[in-house]
Amino acid sequence: MEVALLSFTPEPELIVAAAARLSTSSISAGELRQNLSAEQVNSLLERLLSSGHLSPFEHASFTFALDGISRVTSHQLVRHRLASYTQQSQRFVSFNELNFVTPATIVAKENLKAKYGELIRASHELYRQMLDEGIPAEDARYVLPSAVETKLVMTMNARELMHACSLRLCQKAQWEIVELFERIKAEVTKVAPRIGAELKPKCYQLGYCDERESCGLLPTRKER
Amino acid sequence: MEVALLSFTPEPELIVAAAARLSTSSISAGELRQNLSAEQVNSLLERLLSSGHLSPFEHASFTFALDGISRVTSHQLVRHRLASYTQQSQRFVSFNELNFVTPATIVAKENLKAKYGELIRASHELYRQMLDEGIPAEDARYVLPSAVETKLVMTMNARELMHACSLRLCQKAQWEIVELFERIKAEVTKVAPRIGAELKPKCYQLGYCDERESCGLLPTRKER
Amino acid sequence: MEVALLSFTPEPELIVAAAARLSTSSISAGELRQNLSAEQVNSLLERLLSSGHLSPFEHASFTFALDGISRVTSHQLVRHRLASYTQQSQRFVSFNELNFVTPATIVAKENLKAKYGELIRASHELYRQMLDEGIPAEDARYVLPSAVETKLVMTMNARELMHACSLRLCQKAQWEIVELFERIKAEVTKVAPRIGAELKPKCYQLGYCDERESCGLLPTRKER
Amino acid sequence: MEVALLSFTPEPELIVAAAARLSTSSISAGELRQNLSAEQVNSLLERLLSSGHLSPFEHASFTFALDGISRVTSHQLVRHRLASYTQQSQRFVSFNELNFVTPATIVAKENLKAKYGELIRASHELYRQMLDEGIPAEDARYVLPSAVETKLVMTMNARELMHACSLRLCQKAQWEIVELFERIKAEVTKVAPRIGAELKPKCYQLGYCDERESCGLLPTRKER
Numbered sequence: 001m002e003v004a005l006l007s008f009t010p011e012p013e014l015i016v017a018a019a020a021r022l023s024t025s026s027i028s029a030g031e032l033r034q035n036l037s038a039e040q041v042n043s044l045l046e047r048l049l050s051s052g053h054l055s056p057f058e059h060a061s062f063t064f065a066l067d068g069i070s071r072v073t074s075h076q077l078v079r080h081r082l083a084s085y086t087q088q089s090q091r092f093v094s095f096n097e098l099n100f101v102t103p104a105t106i107v108a109k110e111n112l113k114a115k116y117g118e119l120i121r122a123s124h125e126l127y128r129q130m131l132d133e134g135i136p137a138e139d140a141r142y143v144l145p146s147a148v149e150t151k152l153v154m155t156m157n158a159r160e161l162m163h164a165c166s167l168r169l170c171q172k173a174q175w176e177i178v179e180l181f182e183r184i185k186a187e188v189t190k191v192a193p194r195i196g197a198e199l200k201p202k203c204y205q206l207g208y209c210d211e212r213e214s215c216g217l218l219p220t221r222k223e224r
Numbered sequence: 225m226e227v228a229l230l231s232f233t234p235e236p237e238l239i240v241a242a243a244a245r246l247s248t249s250s251i252s253a254g255e256l257r258q259n260l261s262a263e264q265v266n267s268l269l270e271r272l273l274s275s276g277h278l279s280p281f282e283h284a285s286f287t288f289a290l291d292g293i294s295r296v297t298s299h300q301l302v303r304h305r306l307a308s309y310t311q312q313s314q315r316f317v318s319f320n321e322l323n324f325v326t327p328a329t330i331v332a333k334e335n336l337k338a339k340y341g342e343l344i345r346a347s348h349e350l351y352r353q354m355l356d357e358g359i360p361a362e363d364a365r366y367v368l369p370s371a372v373e374t375k376l377v378m379t380m381n382a383r384e385l386m387h388a389c390s391l392r393l394c395q396k397a398q399w400e401i402v403e404l405f406e407r408i409k410a411e412v413t414k415v416a417p418r419i420g421a422e423l424k425p426k427c428y429q430l431g432y433c434d435e436r437e438s439c440g441l442l443p444t445r446k447e448r
Numbered sequence: 449m450e451v452a453l454l455s456f457t458p459e460p461e462l463i464v465a466a467a468a469r470l471s472t473s474s475i476s477a478g479e480l481r482q483n484l485s486a487e488q489v490n491s492l493l494e495r496l497l498s499s500g501h502l503s504p505f506e507h508a509s510f511t512f513a514l515d516g517i518s519r520v521t522s523h524q525l526v527r528h529r530l531a532s533y534t535q536q537s538q539r540f541v542s543f544n545e546l547n548f549v550t551p552a553t554i555v556a557k558e559n560l561k562a563k564y565g566e567l568i569r570a571s572h573e574l575y576r577q578m579l580d581e582g583i584p585a586e587d588a589r590y591v592l593p594s595a596v597e598t599k600l601v602m603t604m605n606a607r608e609l610m611h612a613c614s615l616r617l618c619q620k621a622q623w624e625i626v627e628l629f630e631r632i633k634a635e636v637t638k639v640a641p642r643i644g645a646e647l648k649p650k651c652y653q654l655g656y657c658d659e660r661e662s663c664g665l666l667p668t669r670k671e672r
Numbered sequence: 673m674e675v676a677l678l679s680f681t682p683e684p685e686l687i688v689a690a691a692a693r694l695s696t697s698s699i700s701a702g703e704l705r706q707n708l709s710a711e712q713v714n715s716l717l718e719r720l721l722s723s724g725h726l727s728p729f730e731h732a733s734f735t736f737a738l739d740g741i742s743r744v745t746s747h748q749l750v751r752h753r754l755a756s757y758t759q760q761s762q763r764f765v766s767f768n769e770l771n772f773v774t775p776a777t778i779v780a781k782e783n784l785k786a787k788y789g790e791l792i793r794a795s796h797e798l799y800r801q802m803l804d805e806g807i808p809a810e811d812a813r814y815v816l817p818s819a820v821e822t823k824l825v826m827t828m829n830a831r832e833l834m835h836a837c838s839l840r841l842c843q844k845a846q847w848e849i850v851e852l853f854e855r856i857k858a859e860v861t862k863v864a865p866r867i868g869a870e871l872k873p874k875c876y877q878l879g880y881c882d883e884r885e886s887c888g889l890l891p892t893r894k895e896r
């Protein structure tokens with residue numbers, strides 16, 4: 001899996017702070033970005049975060065190139081509707097090389113890992129044969145397993161990143177999408193450390209775990 | 225594939241017309257639904273459609289139970305973000321029975337069809353074996369092909385149905401999702417014939433085909 | 449202010465429960481609504497609510513006719529983007545009668561209340577004069593105060609109603625929109641009591657008040 | 673009215689082209705931005721535009737500071753739901769200075785213009801008096817006319833900008849919001865000329881005017 005930050009709103013935290021500043025002052029729009037010290041930016045962000053007024057975080061967007069995630073994970077990912085996705089098409093691209101993801105639980109069992117690899121290779125062979133015999137790529141791909149890798153460009157704003165991470169950094173989410181969002185968090189943190197710090201599982205916000213069983217980080221509501 | 229209309233806004237066309245009526249009259253909200261004859265409803269809908277003022281169509285929602293579509297198609301479907309989806313989980317449900325979709329192009333070639341069926345059955349066997357050996361369902365499913373069937377409940381309003389159909393009833397869309405939206409259109413038409421009639425490929429609205437090559441229904445912009 | 453439930457997804461709680469049921473069982477889509485007892489519906493709803501898995505609540509929609517709210521409140525209301533609105537147009541409807549909202553704080557001061565009424569009447573007179581002299585309604589209305597009443601048809605699904613109420617039933621929201629959502633809650637409760645019960649300010653979910661100062665219902669995070 | 677481009681996705685057209693490129697090639701995500709010549713960017717954008725595949729344009733976002741628009745226009749603006757807004761609050765900011773918009777049709781009539789100005793000044797005086805007598809700003813503002821100026825920070829992606837302009841650059845939209853989007857178009861054009869060129873009224877896309885009466889630019893469907 002590869003996660004690269006392809007582009008983002010320059011000075012993302014400053015832009016969020018400038019928008020927040022507009023909302024409760026009579027400053028002119030032209031002056032919004034001016035004379036905002038790092039301390040003021042921080043203090044404006046803290047105020048927004050502590051009061052749950054998250055809408056100004058929508059003004060900062062992050063665009064990622066995501067490579068080498070399984071179709072299992074891309075299917076989960078695009079369920080986050082407040083974001084933009086461009087995915088490599090299995091209709092228009094035919095796959096000469098075979099790249100696929102193997103879950104660690106399967107890697108751990110030699111016999112299963114071997115069978116898993118064989119079966120996926122057999123799928124790819126049949127896929128290639130079908131292409132050779134004139135089946136369109138969009139149909140041949142029905143035989144490809146969910147394990148095969150895909151690529152996406154994804155744009156998500158900081159508010160939605162917080163929301164998506166609240167769900168996907170929870171240890172009850174599936175390991176592959178947890179890893180994906182951990183890498184996303186790492187990329188955001190490099191360019192927007194305060195926003196990056198806010199990308200965390202929902203239990204931090206709630207103060208308890210709302211899953212049936214806790215991963216151990218925080219107790220469930222009943223256990224508190 | 226099975227498409228059932230699970231629920232919908234009662235009298236959907238009346239509700240759209242009542243909302244449209246509010247927008248340009250001084251009628252009280254309490255009287256909105258009253259004294260609206262079938263002719264008035266029709267004439268209000270025609271006015272909205274001919275002028276492209278489609279937002280009142282958002283007040284009518286349709287909820288479908290979709291059964292027996294492939295993961296290929298469910299992945300395409302959930303890309304329509306202005307709708308609500310609940311999908312059968314491959315994380316929490318383990319699949320004892322194997323149901324899968326076979327594209328017609330593959331059915332047409334005896335030798336490929338046989339191999340395709342074998343390979344999918346082999347995937348399912350390995351899936352079952354992995355479950356037996358303690359692999360969690362969420363990991364074992366990586367080996368399942370995109371052809372396996374899934375189920376969803378989907379709610380979409382009439383405006384978004386028009387938009388989704390403009391793309392997915394185009395003959396350049398993949399055959400399985402075309403069939404899905406043809407069935408959706410048939411279900412909507414039973415209870416809201418005027419809305420159903422408006423579920424059609426984008427070329428009808430544009431007056432030409434904007435794909436590279438036309439399916440023959442309407443000429444491309446260049447060919448006109 | 450008048451709030452009427454114009455339409456809604458029939459049996460809203462059953463539909464939510466049926467969708468939830470699909471997600472973790474291998475039941476066929478056709479059987480989804482069948483054999484769901486009132487107890488099962490309740491227990492499915494409780495499970496969703498306690499674990500914060502709210503997406504199935506999107507399948508139940510509610511359409512309201514809202515009458516006699518000020519433009520102050522309609523401007524706040526349409527900021528909730530995951531909903532559908534049709535508003536009476538001030539561009540195409542000219543207002544012969546004058547209806548306006550007076551805040552209780554102004555009603556309480558005799559002298560201000562009188563001046564307030566006079567000024568609004570003077571605005572309306574100038575508005576009428578401008579229309580008589582050929583100014584288009586869309587321009588004449590610039591002189592109308594934010595107090596003048598407007599009407600809307602609004603459709604919101606149960607999940608977004610929960611979210612909007614979490615913000616707008618908070619006593620820190622403005623009194624007029626608090627009243628609006630209290631009436632909305634009352635209407636929903638009549639036809640979907642369990643969903644209605646879940647329409648409540650955000651502090652109930654958080655377990656504390658995240659505003660700077662608490663209204664007294666729950667202590668702030670610091671005060672806890 | 674002032675429209676300033678506060679921030680935007682750097683190299684917006686390159687990012688859109690890079691995303692488009694991913695969708696139909698087997699290039700790795702890391703190479704997406706590389707070796708994309710200006711000609712390739714242009715040709716990728718043209719292909720997207722001519723075929724109506726607009727989703728990659730969502731990856732480029734533009735953030736504007738909008739100053740000096742009336743509450744009439746801000747109310748229309750925020751109806752575009754696929755965008756992010758932070759608006760100066762009339763609840764928490766009290767207005768010492770009075771700035772307001774006067775429609776040209778009113779400016780043109782000396783007598784009305786004078787009365788209009790007087791009435792708005794009288795509203796502001798009463799507003800100030802109410803504040804002095806302890807009425808909260810959020811209530812005193814009910815007397816303020818729709819003409820008073822407001823400020824917003826708005827973020828919209830390029831796809832939604834195209835959609836909003838298709839409606840708001842139509843001469844049937846209200847003059848103030850037409851002017852607003854003309855200025856937005858001018859700002860976008862400076863940094864993304866190809867995208868800027870695509871911000872145009874809906875008739876260009878349709879090939880005809882779908883309003884009841886044409887402004888003269890293109891004939892209605894009947895007149896063709």
